[in-house]
Amino acid sequence: MLEFIQQLVNGLSLGAIYALIALGYTMVYGIIKLINFAHGDIMMVGGFVGFFSLTIFQTNIVTAMIAAMLTCAVLGIIIEKIAYRPLRNSTRIAALITAIGVSFFLEYVTIFLLGPSQRVFPDTAFPIKAYNIAGLSILNKDIFVVISAVALMLILQYIIKWTKTGKAMRAVSLDQEAAVLMGISVDKTISITFAIGSALAAAAGVMYGVYYSTVNPLMGIIPGLKAFVAAVLGGIGIIPGAMVGGFVMGLLETMVSGYGNSLYRDAVAFGVLILILLIKPTGLFGKDTGEKV
Amino acid sequence: MQIKNKFIRFCIDVLVLVALFTLVQYIITTGLLDQYYQINLVSMCINIILAVSLNLINGFTGQLSLGHAGFMAIGAYASVVMTQMMDQPFIVGIILACMAAALGGFIIGVPTLRLKGDYLAIATLALGEIIRVTLQNIDYVNGPAGILGITKMTTWPWLFGATVVTVLVVVNLINSSYGRAIISVREDEVASELMGINTTKYKVIAFVIGAMFAGLAGALYAHFFYIIKPETFNFMKSFDILVMVVLGGLGSTTGAVIAAIFITALTAALQSFPAIRMILYALILIVVMIYRPQGLMGNKELSRKTFGRIWSGRK
Amino acid sequence: MSLIMEINNLDKSFGGLSAVLNFNFRLEQNELVGLIGPNGAGKTTVFNLITGVYKPDQGRIIFNGQNIVGLAPHAICARGIARTFQNIRLFNDLSVLDNVKIASHKNVPYNFLAAIIRSPRFFKGEDIIENEAMKYLKIFKLDDKKDELAKNLPYGEQRRLEIARAMATKPTMLILDEPAAGMNPQETKELMNLIAQIRQDFQLSILLIEHDMSLVMGVCERIYVLDYGQIIAEGRPEEIRSNKQVIEAYLGEEVE
Numbered sequence: 107m108l109e110f111i112q113q114l115v116n117g118l119s120l121g122a123i124y125a126l127i128a129l130g131y132t133m134v135y136g137i138i139k140l141i142n143f144a145h146g147d148i149m150m151v152g153g154f155v156g157f158f159s160l161t162i163f164q165t166n167i168v169t170a171m172i173a174a175m176l177t178c179a180v181l182g183i184i185i186e187k188i189a190y191r192p193l194r195n196s197t198r199i200a201a202l203i204t205a206i207g208v209s210f211f212l213e214y215v216t217i218f219l220l221g222p223s224q225r226v227f228p229d230t231a232f233p234i235k236a237y238n239i240a241g242l243s244i245l246n247k248d249i250f251v252v253i254s255a256v257a258l259m260l261i262l263q264y265i266i267k268w269t270k271t272g273k274a275m276r277a278v279s280l281d282q283e284a285a286v287l288m289g290i291s292v293d294k295t296i297s298i299t300f301a302i303g304s305a306l307a308a309a310a311g312v313m314y315g316v317y318y319s320t321v322n323p324l325m326g327i328i329p330g331l332k333a334f335v336a337a338v339l340g341g342i343g344i345i346p347g348a349m350v351g352g353f354v355m356g357l358l359e360t361m362v363s364g365y366g367n368s369l370y371r372d373a374v375a376f377g378v379l380i381l382i383l384l385i386k387p388t389g390l391f392g393k394d395t396g397e398k399v
Numbered sequence: 400m401q402i403k404n405k406f407i408r409f410c411i412d413v414l415v416l417v418a419l420f421t422l423v424q425y426i427i428t429t430g431l432l433d434q435y436y437q438i439n440l441v442s443m444c445i446n447i448i449l450a451v452s453l454n455l456i457n458g459f460t461g462q463l464s465l466g467h468a469g470f471m472a473i474g475a476y477a478s479v480v481m482t483q484m485m486d487q488p489f490i491v492g493i494i495l496a497c498m499a500a501a502l503g504g505f506i507i508g509v510p511t512l513r514l515k516g517d518y519l520a521i522a523t524l525a526l527g528e529i530i531r532v533t534l535q536n537i538d539y540v541n542g543p544a545g546i547l548g549i550t551k552m553t554t555w556p557w558l559f560g561a562t563v564v565t566v567l568v569v570v571n572l573i574n575s576s577y578g579r580a581i582i583s584v585r586e587d588e589v590a591s592e593l594m595g596i597n598t599t600k601y602k603v604i605a606f607v608i609g610a611m612f613a614g615l616a617g618a619l620y621a622h623f624f625y626i627i628k629p630e631t632f633n634f635m636k637s638f639d640i641l642v643m644v645v646l647g648g649l650g651s652t653t654g655a656v657i658a659a660i661f662i663t664a665l666t667a668a669l670q671s672f673p674a675i676r677m678i679l680y681a682l683i684l685i686v687v688m689i690y691r692p693q694g695l696m697g698n699k700e701l702s703r704k705t706f707g708r709i710w711s712g713r714k
Numbered sequence: 715m716s717l718i719m720e721i722n723n724l725d726k727s728f729g730g731l732s733a734v735l736n737f738n739f740r741l742e743q744n745e746l747v748g749l750i751g752p753n754g755a756g757k758t759t760v761f762n763l764i765t766g767v768y769k770p771d772q773g774r775i776i777f778n779g780q781n782i783v784g785l786a787p788h789a790i791c792a793r794g795i796a797r798t799f800q801n802i803r804l805f806n807d808l809s810v811l812d813n814v815k816i817a818s819h820k821n822v823p824y825n826f827l828a829a830i831i832r833s834p835r836f837f838k839g840e841d842i843i844e845n846e847a848m849k850y851l852k853i854f855k856l857d858d859k860k861d862e863l864a865k866n867l868p869y870g871e872q873r874r875l876e877i878a879r880a881m882a883t884k885p886t887m888l889i890l891d892e893p894a895a896g897m898n899p900q901e902t903k904e905l906m907n908l909i910a911q912i913r914q915d916f917q918l919s920i921l922l923i924e925h926d927m928s929l930v931m932g933v934c935e936r937i938y939v940l941d942y943g944q945i946i947a948e949g950r951p952e953e954i955r956s957n958k959q960v961i962e963a964y965l966g967e968e969v970e
Contacts (some may be wrong), residue, residue, distance in 0.1 A: 110710055141517050192689045199463050200688050202517050203645060206465075207684030210638065214677040222674075334521075373532040376525040383522050393729075469799070568830050575836065576815065576822045576831035576843060579808070583816050586805035592763055595791035595820030595883055650807075698807060 108241050113330055113364045114357065119248040119317060121356025122255035126310035127333030128340070128348035128355075129262065130303030136279040136343035140190060143205035144196065145307055146330015147212035148185075151309025152178045153321040154216065160231045167231050171254070171312045175305040182304025183297045191293070216323040224322035227315045251313045258309055259349055266345065275299055277307045279343065332359070332375045338382055341389030350390065411496040420559050427555055439667050441623050444558040445616045446659040448565045450643040451652055455569050457641075458649035458698075459578070461585025463520040464511065466527025467613050467640050469507075470702045472534060472604070472632035474500040474614025475621040479546055480539075482622065489552040493561075493618050500614020501607050503530070508606035512599060534629040545628030546621075553623035557593055561619060565612045570652055577607035581605050585650075645687055648694030653701040658694070716743045718887055718919040719764075724773035725950050726943075733759045734943045737773070741887070743960055745777055746920045747915055748930045750954075751940035752963060757923045758800055760940070761889055764921075765797050766790040777887070783884055792820050796885035799877040800892050800923075806865035814847040816830075817882030847882060853912070854878040870901050882914060887919045888912075894926045902926055906933050931955065939963070 127149055134142045152174040160172035189208050195200045234248040266272035274295045277285040286292055314329065315321045336355040340347025355375065362374050382389065426432045432440070449467065456464045477499035478492035511522045535543045572578050582633070583591040584598045592598045604690030621627045643662050662680075669676040687694055717740060724737035726863045734756045741747055749757050762768045764775055766787040775875050782790055805813050824839040851857040859867065864875060873893055880888060890909070894902045906929055913920055924930045930937065931951045939947040939954060941963040947954055954960055 141521065168421075189685055189689070196688075196692065198517050199520070200692055202463070202520055203641070204685050204688040206638065206641070207688070210677055211681035211685065214674045214681065218674040218678060245452070320635045370532070370536070373529060376529045376532070379525045380522060383514055383518055387514065387518055571830045571832060572826075576819045576824075576839070577817050577826060577829055579812055580819045583805050586807060587803045589767065589787075590799065590803035590805070591816070592787040593767070593791055593797060594816050594879065595788050596816070597786070597788045612774060 109364075112242050113115075113360050115242055115244060115248065116364075117249075117357035117360035118353070119251040119313075119356070120360060121353035122252050123310045123313050123317065123348045123352075124329065124333045124336050124355045125305045125352025126255050126258065127329060128336040128346065129259070129353040130307045131334050131337040131343060132340070132342055132348040133275075133299050133303045135276060135337070136345075137296055138190070138194065140201045140205065141334070142190075142303075143202065143305070144185065144208040144212055144235070146180060146326035146328075146333065147209050148178050148304045148326070149311040149314070149330060150216070150323065150326035151181060151212065151308040151323070152304075152311030153315045153325060154220070154311075155308065156312035156315055157225050157227060157321050160228055161225075167250075167312070167316065170231070173308055174308040174312050178304040178308035178311075179301040186297060186300040193294075213323055213326070217275040220323065222323060224320040224325075227319050227321070232316050245249070247316050251317060254309065254313065258306060262306070262345070265302070271295070273300055295316055328372055335375045335379045335382070338379060338387075338389055341392030344389070344391045347391040416563060423431060424555055435471065435691070439663060441619075442556075442666070443660055443663040445620050446640075446643060446663050447562050448616040448619070450638045450647065450655040450659040451565055451569050452609040452616070453640050454579075454644045454647070454649065454652060454655040455572075455605050455689065456609040457644055458571060458651065458655070460581050460602055462602055462606065463516070464523045464606070465611070465634070465637050465641065466507070466525075466530070466610070468525040468634070468636035469527035469530035470503055470610040470613035471498045471617035471620070471636065472530055472619030472627075472629065472679045473503045473610075475627045475632070476534060476540055476546075476617075477706060478618035479549055479621050479627060479714075482552065483546065483549060489557070489622065492552075492622070493557075494687065496614045496618035497611045500617070501611035503614075504607040504610025505603065508603045508610075512602040512606060516612055524637070526633060527632075528634060531629045531633055532631075543629060545626060545631070545646075547626050549621055549625040549627070550625060551625060553619045558619060561615055566652065566656065568608070568612075573652070577601075578602075582650075585673070605678040609659050639680070642684055646683055646694055648696035648698065650698035651694070651696035651700055653699075654694055654696030657696070689711050717741070718743050718745075718778065719921075720774075720776045721764075722774045722776070722802050724760075724763060724775065725771045726759060726768060727771055732943055734763065734770075737940075738945065739938065741919050741921060742911070742960055743919055744917055746909070746922065746933055748922045748924060748934035748937040749940060750924065750937060755940040756943040757940055758891060759921065759943075761797060761891055761921075762854040764790075764889065765795060768899040773968070788820070791883055791885075794884070794886040795889065796880035796883045796887075797889035798873075798880050798891055798893060800895065802872050802876055804872060804876060804879070806863065809861050809862060810864055810867065811844075811847055811851065813875060814850055814879050814882045817850075817879050817884075818843045818846050820883070850878045850882045853915075854880075854908070859929050869896055875907075877908075877912075881916070885918070887921070890920065890922045890924075892923050892925065894924060894929050897926075899928075902929055905929070909933060922954060 113234050127145065131142060134140055155174040155177045156170040159165045159173045160167070165173070181198070185208055189204050190201060193204060198388065213299060232247055237244045237246070266275065274285070274290045275298070277290055278292055278295045284293055314325065332355050335353065336351035337348045340349070340351030358374065358378070359371060363371050427437065449471065453464065453467045456462055474496035478496035481487040481492040481495050507526050511519055511526065514522055534540060540546055571580070580596045581601050583594070583596060584601055588598050639662070643658040644655055646662070647658030653681060664675060665679070669679070719739070719741040721739035723739060724734055726734040737760060749760065751757055759768065763770050766782070766785050770783060773783070775783050777793060777795065782793065798818065805816065822839065823842055824835045828836040848857060848860070851860055853879065854879060856871060856875055859871070867875060877890070877893065894905050897905065909920065910933060912918060922934065934951060936949065937951060937954045938945055940961045946963060947957045947960045
């Protein structure tokens with residue numbers, strides 16, 4: 107029983123990371139119906155910015171995270187403006203293909219500039235301390251990850267529910283044309299959405315670096331995919347769904363690793379995705395809206 | 400009169416193909432074509448088969464499939480198991496590769512082709528990866544280490560034959576009532592269904608045929624490059640093929656062929672700079688989609704009419 | 715006079731919203747019946763139910779004596795029901811000729827293998843398909859534009875092409891969804907004559923949705939009026955014109 111709870115605890119921090127990334131996928135899909143294939147790679151860039159912040163500028167972990175979030179917010183806005191905005195009236199397939207291109211672009215430019223090998227987060231950035239509570243081993247980095255993630259999610263909820271920007275975001279995702287008629291700047295709202303989503307992914311990237319102690323140019327691919335599955339699981343376009351989905355995927359992965367075959371750990375994500383798509387593509391919290399003929 | 404014209408055309412086509420075949424065969428036998436160019440020739444033909452077959456699914460039927468490498472893997476592994484472990488001749492390996500890949504296409508196609516647009520794309524990506532991971536975990540084929548020392552059985556006649564057959568089948572299929580049915584699915588699936596076309600059936604058919612030829616390419620690949628591992632057939636490979644199809648023009652077989660040749664040459668030129676190669680491919684994808692989404696050829700083909708016009712100096 | 719179609723107690727809801735409720739309908743051989751009603755009344759939903767795009771929650775649709783509920787749309791087309799669409803749904807990147815040739819595919823006279831190896835049967839089959847398609851293009855006066863891409867046709871001709879394509883599936887029942895939408899009075903008049911013509915020449919039974927009252931009152935023998943998914947009136951044009959409920963729901967003022 108204790109073992110089981112220990113696994114649950116382990117799964118929480120992983121789940122928190124996936125949830126943060128999943129939020130970016132779901133927000134972007136909700137507002138422009140695009141699967142931002144490059145989102146996992148933005149997480150990677152965030153991780154690297156965090157790394158350089160810690161090593162070159164000798165900052166603490168929180169400053170590093172903020173630096174990463176700001177950088178990636180800007181990066182997200184730039185990518186949207188250059189690659190996705192021109193395709194706003196094209197088919198979704200065209201935008202998806204472009205997103206795939208952006209993904210590979212980010213990965214290989216990073217490899218080109220920084221080399222393919224991984225970088226190790228300095229120990230000084232986050233000295234590990236283990237706490238023993240009721241027989242469970244909890245690391246301070248787990249606490250850090252979960253608390254930061256929950257804090258960010260609360261801030262996001264606040265923005266969405268209580269600010270004008272959040273209202274605009276909700277309006278544009280429901281009906282773009284009507285939003286324009288209400289005086290909402292669709293371009294600005296979409297840019298902000300990308301900025302927020304990318305910032306959250308960047309935070310996840312830094313947490314990933316803390317959690318696994320390394321960053322590498324291709325580190326965004328697998329977590330990105332798992333976070334995408336999390337978003338679909340919760341219902342793509344639905345924000346609470348992404349949060350729930352993220353934690354579910356994190357817990358699922360820890361369970362499979364702990365109790366099952368770790369070789370199949372990554373394949374589980376693919377399997378879950380296929381199952382969702384075949385059984386209930388709209389996800390746990392999604393509604394089915396048919397096509398008008 | 401009509402039949403006589405058709406017969407003359409047919410004879411000219413055959414003559415051109417025979418000439419091309421003999422020319423290259425001659426160059427190879429007399430050793431004029433060194434190792435480097437031979438490898439590129441093989442890659443070129445394999446890429447043509449992959450691009451043309453993916454174009455059938457993505458371009459003509461309008462279903463974005465991102466797992467094409469998975470079918471290539473099935474074909475490669477199936478053929479190798481036949482020739483290396485069961486000591487069968489190459490033809491048996493080829494046939495099994497095609498059948499296995501076609502079957503894979505069917506099993507994957509039937510459930511996923513119910514999905515639309517980007518959901519279908521992601522599902523095919525996931526399934527392509529599942530194929531790869533599954534192969535990684537099968538001990539009979541050495542899991543992640545793969546199979547080494549595959550006998551070289553892919554020769555120019557095989558390559559030429561396979562490429563010609565692939566292109567011919569796709570072109571003849573598209574220029575028929577079945578082709579029109581397939582294209583109508585892309586143009587407007589609802590209208591197509593209401594005009595009497597069983598759209599699910601045709602989506603699956605296009606998928607299966609595309610998968611089959613990818614399997615063929617896999618078999619040819621395995622028996623020339625003597626090593627195959629699951630890693631060889633990952634999403635990067637599917638991405639490479641996608642770049643060819645997008646560049647050539649989704650919906651043009653000629654475009655797919657031209658782009659395949661171009662990308663093969665580009666890959667060869669940038670062999671020592673893999674990061675730059677990938678950056679370039681990514682840029683090609685982005686730039687084509689934004690500035691010229693119809694690719695090089697759009698949905699036009701190079702036909703006899705065009706050749707005739709160019710020949711007689713008119714446009 | 716035989717009964718081509720009979721619909722009994724048809725219901726359809728989306729989510730909690732009832733789109734069609736207790737829809738009952740009869741269409742006799744060679745009749746021309748209209749379906750009118752305010753926007754959102756459920757007219758296109760009825761068409762979608764008949765052609766199999768949606769499945770009804772309840773009810774039967776009997777066509778030529780057989781219940782077609784649950785059949786796939788392509789199977790329903792094969793039985794002899796063809797339709798056009800409110801928002802034109804042509805195969806845009808195909809030529810005018812190819813658009814119509816598609817209609818012949820359900821009866822294609824050669825198989826896959828013949829197509830791939832280009833057997834004589836293939837060439838004969840293609841000739842048959844081409845001749846069939848040209849026959850319909852001539853009737854609808856689109857033969858001179860046979861190689862034009864469908865998307866490049868002017869609006870009125872696109873509507874005609876849609877009808878030509880539907881006719882090429884050789885239906886016994888034709889369903890037209892706002893065929894006169896966006897047409898000026900002259901074009902509408904020509905369309906009326908065309909519809910009357912093909913109805914006579916092909917012994918068609920026709921069901922028509924239209925907002926243009928001159929067209930509806932001019933060609934329809936019987937009219938059903940739909941409002942909020944339910945039939946509020948049914949009868950001959952004269953009866954409908956003076957029906958109070960209909961006028962209230964929809965027409966506003968009396969139509970001459």
